[in-house]
Amino acid sequence: MNASMRAVVxxxxxxxxxxxVSxxxxxxxxxxxVLVRVLAFGLNRSELHFRRGQASFGTLPRIPGIEATGIVEAAPGGEVAVGTQVxxxxxxxxxxxxxxYAEYVLVPAAQVIPFVSDLPWDVLGxxxxxxxxxxxxxAVGVRAVAGDSLLVRGGTSSVGLALAVLGRLQGLTVLSTTRSPARRSLLEGMGVDHVVLDDGAIADQxxxxxxxxVDGAVELVGVNVLRDTLRAxxxxxxxxxxxxxxxxxxxDGFYPMDWLPNGVRLTAYSGEAADLPASVLQDFLDAVADGRAKVPVGRVYHLDEIARAHADMETGVLGGKAVVVL
Incomplete structure (x- = not known):
């Protein structure tokens, strides 16, 4: 192995x-x-917040990136075999x-999720x-079950598109929002049952x-529209x-009696690697390979294009997940 690697700092x-890139x-x-040779990684808005200095924690200088996909290069403790896709x-x-955001990433052994797939790395990333x-x-937030109706507020985001795909696999009726009529076909192509044009107030629609x-709603836009989402x-x-x-x-000035409709529950979700079972990841990859599910890849970049990728993420032109392939 070379003593140095290329990484975004x-x-x-x-x-x-x-x-x-340094x-x-x-x-x-x-x-x-576990040392992972990174073959692809997705971009996330939390990395944008960190880059801007808006993050609630973290130190500089730092190689950013909250996720990576690749192959195990070394695992001295033997927790996972060298060559395993993770x-x-x-x-x-x-x-x-x-x-x-690097050619290699070092993580705790408990933080890698093994899988087996022949899908291309831009999709896996x-x-x-x-x-x-x-x-x-x-599963943890709305606890959806087959037959439920699900509202996805912020449906054209990468997570919103993934929710549509999972919802379809789980037998949900999915309503997804977009502010742009031009994005209707994108949502319908991901299996959304009802596209709702978001003008800031969608509860009546x-x-x-x-x-x-609806039985459940996932809020991806923010607290500026949450009150309206609760009404739906x-x-x-x-x-x-x-x-x-x-x-x-x-x-600001959160007054639960005024904000929360009678009987409507409000919760939140943020997870870690341990919250994605290996079986769930593998089943999803198999569903993609079989054509039962789609991965909403927006645009694919090389490492040298990372600044452009962030600029595109910031302006919202991606139409899916931004992925860097090494």
């Missing part, structure tokens, strides 16, 4: 230009750690430990964090489709706060 907060030492694994995510990656977030929002209100949920149903595409995270 951020040493100060700022715009996409602070993402610079030569840095390849990290060395000890027992309890995904890894979270656990402080890109914040308190160096992350996936798009999946881990997107699937973990969508799966957890359904949703109840025109599901008069009693039936009494006894659940809204899960998962994302903040609007970059609005906190509620």
């Amino acid at each position: 951020v040493d100060r907060p700022g715009g996409p230009d602070v993402l610079r 030569e840095v030492p390849v990290p060395q694994a000890v027992a309890g750690q 995904a890894t995510m979270m656990g402080g990656m890109g914040r308190t430990i160096d992350g996936g 798009a999946i881990p964090e997107m699937l973990q977030t969508a799966y957890g929002s359904l 949703v109840r025109a489709i599901v008069p009693e209100g 949920v039936r009494s006894g149903g659940t809204a899960c706060f998962t994302g903040m595409l609007s970059d609005e995270w906190t509620i």
Whole structure:
């Protein structure tokens, strides 16, 4: 193995230009750690927040990236065989430990999820964090069961598209929002049953489709529309706060009696690698390979294009998950 690797390093907060590709030492694994040769990684908005200096934790200089997909290069403790295909995510990656924007990433052994797949690496790189977030929002957040109706607020985001795919696999009726009529075909192509054009107030539109209100809703836009999303949920149903595409995270003057409709439950979801069972990842990969599910890859980049990829993520032109392939 070469003593150095190419990696994106951020040493100060700022715009996409602070993402610079550098030569840095390849990290060395000890027992309890796994060195992964990164073949692809997806981009996430939390990395945008970290790059801007908006993150609630983390230190600089740092290699960003909360996820990566690749092949095990070394595992001195024998926890996983060299050559195994793995995904890894979270656990402080890109914040308190160096992350996936690199040719190699070093993570705790418990933080890798093995899989077997012949899918191309741009597809595999798009999946881990997107699937973990969508799966957890359904299984832990709204606790959806077959036959339920699900509202996805922020449906054209990568997680929103993944929720549509999972919802279809799980037998849900999926309503997804978009602010752009031009994105209707994208949502329908992912299996969305009802596309709702979001003008900032969608509860009445949703109840025109599901008069009693939806069984569950996943909020991906932010607290600026959360109150309206809650109004679209039936009494006894659940809204899960998962994302903040609007970059609005906190509620000033939150008065529960006024905000929460009678009987509507509000929860939240954010997960780690341990929250995505290997069997769930493998089943999803098999469903993609069989044509039963789609992966919403928006655009694919090389490592040298990382600043452009961040700029595209920031302006919202991706139409799916941005992926960097090494």
